[in-house]
Amino acid sequence: xxxxxxxxxxxxxxxxxxxxxxxxxxxxxxxxxxxxxxxxxxxxxxxxxxxxxxxxxxxxxxxxxxxxxxxxxxxxxxxxxxxxxxxxxxxxxxxxxxxxxxxxxxxxxxxxxxxxxxxxxxxxxxxxxxxxxxxxxxxxxxxxxxxxxxxxxxxxxxxxxxxxxxxxxxxxxxxxxxxxxxxxxxxxxxxxxxxxxxxxxxxxxxxxxxxxxxxxxxxxxxxxxxxxxxxxxxxxxxxxxxxxxxxxxxxxxxxxxxxxxxxxxxxxxxxxxxxxxxxxxxxxxxxxxxxxxxxxxxxxxxxxxxxxxxxxxxxxxxxxxxxxxxxxxxxxxxxxxxxxxxxxxxxxxxxxxxxxxxxxxxxxxxxxxxxxxxxxxxxxxxxxxxxxxxxxxxxxxxxxxxxxxxxxxxxxxxxxxxxxxxxxxxxxxxxxxxxxxxxxxxxxxxxxxxxxxxxxxxxxxxxxxxxxxxxxxxxxxxxxxxxxxxxxxxxxxxxxxxxxxxxxxxxxxxxxxxxxxxxxxxxxxxxxxxxxxxxxxxxxxxxxxxxxxxxxxxxxxxxxxxxxxxxxxxxxxxxxxxxxxxxxxxxxxxxxxxxxxxxxxxxxxxxxxxx
Amino acid sequence: xxxxxxxxxxxxxxxxxxxxxxxxxxxxxxxxxxxxxxxxxxxxxxxxxxxxxxxxxxxxxxxxxxxxxxxxxxxxxxxxxxxxxxxxxxxxxxxxxxxxxxxxxxxxxxxxxxxxxxxxxxxxxxxxxxxxxxxxxxxxxxxxxxxxxxxxxxxxxxxxxxxxxxxxxxxxxxxxxxxxxxxxxxxxxxxxxxxxxxxxxxxxxxxxxxxxxxxxxxxxxxxxxxxxxxxxxxxxxxxxxxxxxxxxxxxxxxxxxxxxxxxxxxxxxxxxxxxxxxxxxxxxxxxxxxxxxxxxxxxxxxxxxxxxxxxxxxxxxxxxxxxxxxxxxxxxxxxxxx
Numbered sequence: 046x047x048x049x050x051x052x053x054x055x056x057x058x059x060x061x062x063x064x065x066x067x068x069x070x071x072x073x074x075x076x077x078x079x080x081x082x083x084x085x086x087x088x089x090x091x092x093x094x095x096x097x098x099x100x101x102x103x104x105x106x107x108x109x110x111x112x113x114x115x116x117x118x119x120x121x122x123x124x125x126x127x128x129x130x131x132x133x134x135x136x137x138x139x140x141x142x143x144x145x146x147x148x149x150x151x152x153x154x155x156x157x158x159x160x161x162x163x164x165x166x167x168x169x170x171x172x173x174x175x176x177x178x179x180x181x182x183x184x185x186x187x188x189x190x191x192x193x194x195x196x197x198x199x200x201x202x203x204x205x206x207x208x209x210x211x212x213x214x215x216x217x218x219x220x221x222x223x224x225x226x227x228x229x230x231x232x233x234x235x236x237x238x239x240x241x242x243x244x245x246x247x248x249x250x251x252x253x254x255x256x257x258x259x260x261x262x263x264x265x266x267x268x269x270x271x272x273x274x275x276x277x278x279x280x281x282x283x284x285x286x287x288x289x290x291x292x293x294x295x296x297x298x299x300x301x302x303x304x305x306x307x308x309x310x311x312x313x314x315x316x317x318x319x320x321x322x323x324x325x326x327x328x329x330x331x332x333x334x335x336x337x338x339x340x341x342x343x344x345x346x347x348x349x350x351x352x353x354x355x356x357x358x359x360x361x362x363x364x365x366x367x368x369x370x371x372x373x374x375x376x377x378x379x380x381x382x383x384x385x386x387x388x389x390x391x392x393x394x395x396x397x398x399x400x401x402x403x404x405x406x407x408x409x410x411x412x413x414x415x416x417x418x419x420x421x422x423x424x425x426x427x428x429x430x431x432x433x434x435x436x437x438x439x440x441x442x443x444x445x446x447x448x449x450x451x452x453x454x455x456x457x458x459x460x461x462x463x464x465x466x467x468x469x470x471x472x473x474x475x476x477x478x479x480x481x482x483x484x485x486x487x488x489x490x491x492x493x494x495x496x497x498x499x500x501x502x503x504x505x506x507x508x509x510x511x512x513x514x515x516x517x518x519x520x521x522x523x524x525x526x527x528x529x530x531x532x533x534x535x536x537x538x539x540x541x542x543x544x545x546x547x548x549x550x551x552x553x554x555x556x557x558x559x560x561x562x563x564x565x566x567x568x569x570x571x572x573x574x575x576x577x578x579x580x581x582x583x584x585x586x587x588x589x590x591x592x593x594x595x596x597x598x599x600x601x602x603x604x605x606x607x608x609x610x611x612x613x614x615x616x617x618x619x620x621x622x623x624x625x626x627x628x629x630x631x632x633x634x635x636x637x638x639x640x641x642x643x644x645x646x647x648x649x650x651x652x653x654x655x656x
Numbered sequence: 657x658x659x660x661x662x663x664x665x666x667x668x669x670x671x672x673x674x675x676x677x678x679x680x681x682x683x684x685x686x687x688x689x690x691x692x693x694x695x696x697x698x699x700x701x702x703x704x705x706x707x708x709x710x711x712x713x714x715x716x717x718x719x720x721x722x723x724x725x726x727x728x729x730x731x732x733x734x735x736x737x738x739x740x741x742x743x744x745x746x747x748x749x750x751x752x753x754x755x756x757x758x759x760x761x762x763x764x765x766x767x768x769x770x771x772x773x774x775x776x777x778x779x780x781x782x783x784x785x786x787x788x789x790x791x792x793x794x795x796x797x798x799x800x801x802x803x804x805x806x807x808x809x810x811x812x813x814x815x816x817x818x819x820x821x822x823x824x825x826x827x828x829x830x831x832x833x834x835x836x837x838x839x840x841x842x843x844x845x846x847x848x849x850x851x852x853x854x855x856x857x858x859x860x861x862x863x864x865x866x867x868x869x870x871x872x873x874x875x876x877x878x879x880x881x882x883x884x885x886x887x888x889x890x891x892x893x894x895x896x897x898x899x900x901x902x903x904x905x906x907x908x909x910x911x912x913x914x915x916x917x918x919x920x921x922x923x924x925x926x927x928x929x930x931x932x933x934x935x936x937x938x939x940x941x942x943x944x945x946x947x948x949x950x951x952x953x954x955x956x957x958x959x960x961x962x963x964x965x966x967x968x969x970x971x972x973x974x975x976x977x978x979x980x981x982x983x984x985x986x987x988x989x990x991x992x993x994x
């Protein structure tokens with residue numbers, strides 16, 4: 046077979062296997078190596094809720110997709126150029142994602158009668174059954190080759206088998222001409238205390254690489270040149286880490302220590318884990334007895350003068366609803382992070398959705414508007430978390446930050462920002478009384494924020510709580526006081542619109558179709574819109590980070606296009622919200638509720654259909 | 657300057673029912689606060705009173721201190737956040753039997769398990785008062801209330817047992833009418849490092865009148881309760897003529913002078929022993945078999961949650977490799993694009 050090196054701008058590779066096969070690690074190491082090589086990348090882990098579902102079954106298949114490119118990469122890619130399937134079940138559930146031109150690498154050792162049956166194939170020929178005969182299928186006996194490679198390593202048979210994924214990674218490094226140094230460094234670090242394991246894995250990696258070079262079964266290898274990224278120092282970051290770091294950045298800028306009360310929940314847990322590492326930056330994390338305690342400890346910490354944060358996902362946000370009302374009526378700064386997942390109820394916990402918007406907007410008793418900010422990419426979580434904290438503290442109110450499982454677990458290279466480029470954060474802290482007695486709910490004229498008096502400050506003793514109060518802090522059920530306080534609190538949230546940036550448009554500022562999105566769909570929407578623009582179509586994108594309140598120029602933008610189509614991963618929650626805010630426009634919709642991100646082609650088709 | 661009880665009274669009108677036991681507790685706590693300040697060198701602005709929902713939870717409005725009137729059951733969580741955020745504050749949680757033991761049971765036991773340095777004052781009137789008379793988790797089995805017209809069919813909690821089960825370090829008990837005892841206990845609670853739970857038996861004059869009267873009424877109290885003091889023999893009775901002895905694995909009441917019993921035969925109260933065995937027996941004593949135990953039943957030393965948090969942070973900052981955000985952002989694997 047003639048070996049060909051294909052120069053390409055973009056390649057998508059999807060690693061799939063049993064959830065015990067280490068596919069998330071394999072994918073991450075490949076992504077790391079590519080990022081270090083200089084490619085732009087975007088990743089998408091797609092894994093089951095079960096930690097170890099029955100081996101060899103479709104329920105237990107775990108996947109990790111990475112898109113590497115020499116140009117700007119905005120999504121993890123719709124379909125893959127290379128699919129790695131470590132067993133028949135992985136092939137069965139992932140063949141649908143392989144392009145017609147894709148290469149598929151299979152561990153042929155697992156394609157025995159038993160394995161094929163466990164995966165639920167009806168015949169003994171999975172390839173024909175899946176109708177993928179025309180793909181380039183590479184049967185590699187990965188299990189036996191790994192055993193052979195490490196037979197003298199001194200490792201026990203079980204540990205040897207665990208290196209299958211690293212052997213596979215070696216094959217991929219050959220196919221994509223990747224340097225292996227970063228992975229070797231990683232293995233040395235990870236197995237510092239077990240050098241024999243580090244050596245064995247490094248051998249498996251090299252043997253995989255050499256095997257791929259020797260067999261001549263691999264027709265094409267790919268060369269993806271480093272991307273022409275903006276100058277600077279880069280790192281690789283996932284959304285949850287970026288969220289945690291954005292909050293830390295706000296803590297540093299404001300000089301207010303960070304407190305996080307939280308309860309583990311998929312897919313938000315790693316924010317708590319990341320913050321728990323940062324005691325060196327004076328962070329206090331409290332893993333609570335439940336979600337309610339997560340927010341209530343945070344409310345207590347906010348009252349006591351900390352930058353308070355609670356992190357969760359949809360079901361946890363439901364549990365926190367009553368306490369959200371408490372944070373809102375006590376007018377304390379608090380950031381609530383909801384890393385959305387598929388619902389309702391437990392739903393599909395490891396899959397991504399944008400279905401908590403209604404809950405975020407309306408899910409509380411009483412008149413209880415809460416500001417909502419959404420992140421649009423893994424690295425943008427940093428920015429979104431920073432500004433959520435800034436506005437919460439400066440405006441003395443809770444802010445709900447919506448991210449998504451797709452963002453939280455997804456990662457991308459990120460040009461490291463300098464803290465000096467971020468704005469200051471100056472909460473309205475009062476240290477001594479200007480009047481006696483102190484009125485806790487007296488407001489400033491512009492923001493309508495009350496003052497933040499930390500317990501321990503002499504002469505500022507005051508009481509807050511869930512009961513309606515007058516501005517002087519005394520309990521009141523006077524009908525007019527109640528109505529006035531309801532309006533004041535709502536007005537305070539509405540006035541945030543005076544502080545957030547104007548909404549912008551990607552593309553011409555008027556035209557035939559305006560694609561409207563929010564949150565984690567940005568990459569897919571922008572890629573589709575650019576494709577359409579490239580074909581000369583009159584299509585622009587406006588993507589919302591600020592959900593409530595909406596930017597002030599929203600209606601002005603909408604008015605410049607003949608048609609508006611709102612694309613989101615739910616049944617139309619943002620579209621319906623826009624209908625309440627700007628009733629004068631007609632909103633077309635494109636919706637998907639499958640627990641999966643958009644596919645660029647879907648958006649492309651949906652927009653074309655109304656053009 | 658020594659504070660007076662007056663310094664701790666807010667200008668708000670106290671709105672509990674006339675005759676409610678809460679008035680007496682408010683007075684006891686307002687009297688205790690100057691003692692606490694003097695003993696521990698606290699200033700008034702360091703006090704935070706936190707509550708949940710229920711009659712007793714209106715308490716913070718009547719104190720001229722920092723106060724947080726929370727939501728039902730969550731006072732322990734709010735108080736925990738306040739204390740962890742600023743350990744120099746002295747945090748007092750006011751709660752009731754419904755608030756702490758029903759809707760807030762989870763936060764109650766976990767606060768105690770962590771041994772966070774807060775003071776929990778549990779007003780136990782064995783009834784839901786604010787919602788007008790439904791049974792609570794401490795209502796006696798068979799009690800007739802609006803939601804148990806045929807009598808309750810569930811067993812009550814003994815709050816002290818729950819404290820021990822949550823590995824509590826401090827438990828005390830008082831009665832609303834025992835103002836001086838409550839005042840003393842508040843001082844000891846404040847001095848205790850860790851979660852200090854004080855159960856106060858309260859009369860609800862409207863919905864559960866006289867629920868504690870067989871032990872709390874003046875004519876019975878001395879004979880039917882015993883006030884425990886660390887290091888002192890367990891003596892009670894109007895004439896201090898009764899005591900408690902341990903026979904086998906049981907505590908039994910005796911009369912001094914009868915059957916040759918002298919003070920030396922009596923149990924000596926050891927609140928500071930870590931072993932919860934005798935504390936558990938004392939907590940479970942019930943009239944008519946035994947006198948109900950009052951006073952500080954358990955007060956043992958252990959590290960507090962807030963101390964542990966603070967120590968970890970201090971240690972982490974001392975040994976930090978990362979000192980600020982810019983360093984954090986550049987930590988780990990990075991690369992240059994030129």
